[in-house]
Amino acid sequence: MLELKLDVVSASGAPVAQINVANRGKQPVKVLHALADEEEMYGKLFDVRDAATGEPLVYQGIMVKRGPLTDEDYLTLAPGASRRNAIDLGRAYAFKPGRHAYTISYSGHYLLAGEKKPLTVGPVRFEHTGR
Helix, strand or coil: CCEEEEEEEEEEEEEEEEEEEEECCCEEEEEEEHHHCCCCCCCCCEEEEEEECCCCEEEEECCCCCCCCHHHHHHEECCCEECCCCCCCHHHHHHCCCCCCCCEEEEEEECCCCCEEEEEEEEEEEEEECC
């Protein structure tokens, strides 16, 4: 079983997603590099919303067209292994000026013995002061 924890902290004025993935099972699992170790997003990875209205924030980051996922798109985590990652959300989403509350969610998958298993977390609430 893969455990996913997600939090958002402020770093140099930008909201940064703090991601922790841990393999709590007895078999190796594969998790997407985009979540586990890439520092920049190349497509809409998270669902970020205004906490007051529920309206989604516009994704304005890099959007790379790609084919179906291959084995190179995954990081293998051995049983008991964990991984931490941080992704700057500030350039990727259209945060409003001023202080606002938001929520962030992730809905994806991981691979266990080649089979897709759901991997979700959130919504997690955070505050950010946009410029």
